[in-house]
Amino acid sequence: MDRLVLGKRLRHFRTRAGLTLDQLGERVGVVASQLSLIENGKREPRLSLLQAIAREVGVETAALLSGEAPDRRSALEIELERAQTSPAYAQLALPHVRTPRSLGDDALEALVGLHRELARRSRAAAATPEEARRANTSIRLQMRECDNYLPEIESVAEELMERIGHTTGAVTHREVAVLAELLGFTLIFADDLPSNTRSITDLENGRIYLPPASIPGGHGLRSLALQAMAHRVLGHDRPASYAEFLRQRLEINYFASACLLPETRASEFLQEAKRERNLAIEDLRDAFGVTHEAAAHRFTNLATRHLGLKVHFYRTDASGSLLRGYENDGMPFPVDQTGSVEGQVLCHKWAGRTAFNRTNRTTEFYQYTDCPEGTYWSSVQTGDAEQGPFSIACGVRFDDAKWFRGRETAIRTVSTCPDPQCCRTPSDELLARWEGKAWPSARMHAHVLAPLPTGSFPGVDDTEMYQFLSAHAPQD
Known part of the structure; x- marks a missing residue:
């Protein structure tokens, strides 16, 4: 059920029937505020309520559940709402524009047109590879x-x-x-x-x-x-x-x-570890004599089929650029306009990045991360390659952490990305001290499948740069 479309159809038929929210609410036994949430796409109604609403506005229930916007105005309102809830728009930190009837159709057309053009230009800027x-x-x-x-x-x-x-x-x-x-x-x-x-x-x-x-x-x-x-x-x-x-x-x-890591033996090994609530990527690695990354990736092949676990896996470099990633547990990887994850910059609060902050990187690092989509547990191993340090993260949603070694960790962070206030916007103190007073020479990134991360200087993390300058500046 598309809640936005449903809400627009409900509002369309309600107004056509000449009913206010209060009037309709009184007839179907629901307060007006609850109907308003449904019409705004913020709540999904019970089928029995939909049937009651359909009777009062004089249509079949199927008419409310149709997947098409009821008119041109509603289609534009839906498109604008979806554009304003996208990660790309969230990163702009601009206000959310409501669409009351007082907002003229021409203004609504213009806003939707601007969002379409922004999306087109973003795709064009990322079109080299x-x-x-x-x-x-x-x-x-x-x-x-x-x-x-x-x-x-x-x-x-x-x-x-x-x-x-x-x-x-x-x-x-x-x-x-x-x-x-x-x-x-x-x-x-x-x-x-x-x-x-x-x-x-x-x-x-x-x-x-x-x-x-x-x-x-x-x-x-x-x-x-x-x-x-x-x-x-x-x-x-x-x-x-x-x-x-x-x-x-x-x-x-x-x-x-x-x-x-043959399927039968590897799955038996993992099933036994799950029974003991002692799943660990490093054990799978050592039992079959492969690299940690190979073991983590192989775990993703077998975890859902043989263990009933939804998982996530990613590799990132020390600057936080995502080199590869997989998830079927809803882990909110950052994506560009084409849906690509490669080259996107991960939140500073994610385990694959905080693992680099440890002095001792020889052992597994475990962390819970609270995201808008839920809480995730991750196990991380760091390493060094010719291209520089990297980390391998593999994990599950909070409820499935009980099967893994390292679930007792007390390390927990809160990530609100793509909200720029989470980790991408320098603090007021750093901005006041350094904004306009620094000019870095950015290291060339060599992403094959994605363009450079964007920023004041492509590939440069402003927060890390300002923190570095503060740490090395002469003290007053």
């Missing part, structure tokens, strides 16, 4: 719909690992080489691979060329080799579009993960 970002967003939404679980790839991976006799523990390099032989490949390690390649497969001669050691960022040789084999296993053809290229990348990563 538009094809990649839109395709990546589409894939992310598709994976959310299927709970990040691909049964066909799970089945193929499980069968292949059984064929090479892998039964328990971490998959060894020898077992990966045996699987390559089974598929008609030989693994060859070369120290002169082109710098922009992770591996190269010689299809004609059945060779997979790999670097002699793990490349920076935690991509182990086992995973690289399995990803290279996956193209043949999954029957991939040369990608005809960027969307197809990204889809193939997702599938080969999924296949490698499903081989390194």
Whole structure:
């Protein structure tokens, strides 16, 4: 039920019937203020109340429940309301414009037109890597719909690992080489691979060329080799579009993960941990000998299907830029006008960012975060890569934290983002001291799927800059 549309239809038929809110409320046994909340889309009525209202205004109940605005004016009011509740508008910190009848149709048309143009310009400003970002967003939404679980790839991976006799523990390099032989490949390690390649497969001669050691960022040789084999296993053809290229990348990563952490054994391991209320990403990581990020991402594949848990996962750099993210638990990732999350700046209060504030980063960090959408519990591991420090966060909604180690943490923050007053607006004291008196040289961001975060200086967080200046300024 679209509450905004329902409210407009109710108001339309009420006024057509010549009834005031008080009059209608008296007839259906509800106070006028309650009807006003329904007409403004802020409350969803019971079906019995809708049926009573329909009788009093002289229409069928189905007429109230139609999904179309009753007239042009109502359609504009709905569009304006939705535009003003978007994260992009919230970040502007502008007042909410009401739409009483005293607001003329021309003024309403102008306001809606301005919002449409703002949205168009925002999309245009983000259009440099538009094809990649839109395709990546589409894939992310598709994976959310299927709970990040691909049964066909799970089945193929499980069968292949059984064929090479892998039964328990971490998959060894020898077992990966045996699987390559089974598929008609030989693994060859070369120290002169082109710098922009992770591996190269010689299809004609059945060779997979790999670097002699793990490349920076935690991509182990086992995973690289399995990803290279996956193209043949999954029957991939040369990608005809960027969307197809990204889809193939997702599938080969999924296949490698499903081989390194086979579904049956990994799900049994997680189910036992859940029974003991001791779920932990680090235990899954250590039991199967993979990176922390691989374990966290694999957890998202299996958690909903096998544990009945809705989850979130994200990786961010030290500046708070979101590098990748997945959720089916409602975690409110920031998005741009295209729906892309990559490159968006996370709230300072989220666990993936507060984890960097610790002196000791060798252990797991746990935190509850109160968001407008609810409270979330997250487990975070930080690390360092060639591109700089990063954090891996994985977690659940508050009610599901009871199954995890670290649920006893007393660390709790409150995030009201996208409200700019939450963490993106410097304090009055910092503004008074430093506004107009600083000119940073911003570090170049290298986001592939998103433009630079916006700000006074692209990529620069004003709050952090002013705090830094205050910390290093000469004391009076």
